[in-house]
Amino acid sequence: MAFAPKGHVLATGGRDRTVRLWDVARPGEVRALGGELAGHRGGVTSVSFAPDGRTLASGGEDHAVRLWDVSDPARATAFGGPLTGHLDTVTSVSFAPDGDSLASAGNDLTARIWTLDTDRAVRYVCARTGGDLTPARWHELLPGLAHRPTCGQDDGRPFTGR
Numbered sequence: 001m002a003f004a005p006k007g008h009v010l011a012t013g014g015r016d017r018t019v020r021l022w023d024v025a026r027p028g029e030v031r032a033l034g035g036e037l038a039g040h041r042g043g044v045t046s047v048s049f050a051p052d053g054r055t056l057a058s059g060g061e062d063h064a065v066r067l068w069d070v071s072d073p074a075r076a077t078a079f080g081g082p083l084t085g086h087l088d089t090v091t092s093v094s095f096a097p098d099g100d101s102l103a104s105a106g107n108d109l110t111a112r113i114w115t116l117d118t119d120r121a122v123r124y125v126c127a128r129t130g131g132d133l134t135p136a137r138w139h140e141l142l143p144g145l146a147h148r149p150t151c152g153q154d155d156g157r158p159f160t161g162r
Contacts, residue, residue, distance in 0.1 A: 001013070001047060002048050003024075005049060005051060005052070005053045008023065009021055009022065009053070011056055011070075013043075013044025015043040017038065017040045017041065017043060017044065018036040018038050018040070019037040019044055019047060019058050020032060021034060021037070023073075034074040037058075037068055037078070040058065040062050041062040042061030044058050045059055045060055045089055045090060046058065046091060047093070048095055048102075049095070050099040051099045055068065055070065057094075057102050059089075059092065060089070061090075062082075063090060063108075064083065064084055065093055065102070065114065067079035067080070067116075086104065086106040086110060086112065087106075087110075088107035090105070091105055092104065099116070100117040101113055101114065101115055101116060101117075102114040122151070125151075126151035132149055132151045133147075133150065
């Protein structure tokens with residue numbers, strides 16, 4: 001479990017594969033906020049709030065990390081699909097102080113750092129790959145999405161994702 005930075009919301013994860021948010025502003029009157037956050041395919045073993053309190057990360061027995069938009073805790077939703085790469089239960093998740101990175105560790109004896117700043121991630125990938133994915137490679141990796149430039153535009157300006 002983890003408290004949001006202001007201390008009025010508590011997140012819990014459980015063996016039932018869900019994350020729950022609780023209003024704990026009045027300790028004698030704790031109440032659930034919104035519905036269960038479902039998406040993990042195994043028990044939830046760790047939760048952590050971003051420093052601004054608007055994002056929650058959860059790790060689980062399904063070897064995955066999930067991100068949740070909790071800017072309105074009563075209407076929390078998933079941010080995309082799971083972050084994968086661990087080969088065993090994710091036992092710990094924690095945000096960096098600036099909120100732009102997330103660390104996770106697991107029973108596979110690995111720790112991972114996830115970049116959450118999309119512009120920084122694009123710059124990193126483009127610098128290491130030497131440029132855009134070819135249409136064929138794009139289709140192989142991202143079959144459901146239409147090809148688009150990622151590392152540069154036709155006029156040479158960097159693509160910002162907007």
